[in-house]
Amino acid sequence: MYGLENISAHNGWAISLVGITIVFTGLTLLSLTIAQLHKILDLWENKDKYINNRNHKTLTSTPADVAPQPGMPAENLEDIHQYKLIVDRLEQPFSLPKLLDIAVKIGLERPHSTINKLLVKKIIVSDGKGYFIWKLQF
């Protein structure tokens, strides 16, 4: 037997089609897996950093006029408490440079970054006259 007749008789079309499909599937899967591999490894190697970032995101997603939820990470709550204590000793509205100055003097960690987060989260809000008000209630 020759020609198309022989191909059909021995299931040649199906074998070729399935064969090339499997080769493509195999290499495509391998390609996709490899493409993700370095990202997964990167995530694994920097897992602490990502966890911290996630925690910060949680902090930044706290509504300004709502008390922090019990599930909020402890370190963020601690930041908020520390700054609340300072603000309580200042008159409302208070000056932001003064808050920063005290935070630096008492040795709080990353005061610029933390105050920025409090501003972004609207825990501290501007009164529109150059001073700021602490809005978050415990």
Added chain:
Amino acid sequence: MGQLFLEFLSNTGFALADYRHFIMILIGIIFIYLGIAKHYEPLLLVPIGFGILVGNIPVFKGLGLGIYEDNSVLHYLYMGVTSGVYPPLIFLGIGALTDFSTMLARPMLMLLGAAAQMGIFLTFLGALALGFAPNEAAAIGIIGGADGPTAIFLTAKLAPHLIGPIAVAAYSYMALVPVIQPPIMKLLTSRKERLIRMEEPREVSKREKIIFPILGFLLCCFLAPAALPLLGMLFFGNLLKECVVAERLAQAARTSVIDTVTILLGLTVGASTQADVFLTPQSVGIFILGATAFGIATASGVIFAKIMNLFLKAKINPLLGAAGVSAVPDSARVVQMVGQAEDPNNFLLMHAMAPNISGVIGSAIGAGILWSFVG
């Protein structure tokens, strides 16, 4: 005494030879010439060429000299081919020699290695159309994978009587990659396409390189278990190389093991091409189909690269598709050569290694599939 002398004369090669032996000896000498003078795959063509000379010294049957006689030394050495032992050992060495970094950096290029395997399956159809039995057609089709050890492995499993012509065809065409591929590549690409420069690949971490052979092995062999002997050894060899702690083993795999096996494989495959079993109309058909398979594989890779470019923002140089045939590293070198003919400052070799290596994996998967379907 005169009688003894006459008996001796009748037993010499001169008396036993016919024109076919001289044709084969001439082919052997051409192989050796191509290997030594033209540097076409010398590590393969020199042993195969000399093996052809060895196999075509006419000897009388029964003395245990010929490769097809059960008690001959050559027969024992040839058992490594017929049993399929040598090809996986060569894959072990290839794995220990290969750096998968470029493929890991741009995994998308692996698809070009898959596309080039079209050559295997279209040639399989062509061989069926020419009247070959399915097992023979599958063994012939694998020539399109442009991978000598894979071709020998599959042929040993499916059509051992065709090992000689298929191995010689596969290695001849692999050696002739610099001659076969460029015209097809130029025909299918415009100058503008050949001038495309590739982006620098990202740096690949050591951890990725170590995880890849394990991941690749599990994924490929779960999908096509019949590829286990070849891919298992390929990825194992690569793991030895990348894990660093087994450097001695990697060193052995990429030097003494692969070199020894290449010598034995080349010599015995060459010796298996005895004139009476090699010079047949079937062999002519195999050679024609083999050339077609190489052409189809090259064209498939290039065309697929052009198709990919329709969807990609950062275009890839379609010449890379030609490296999808797994003649490592010759087809990658051809890509570099053709690319640099247009732009001497365009360095494609590193990028071409990605489809080139994935072509090795693809052809091993293809062989596994054919083995499971028609074996």
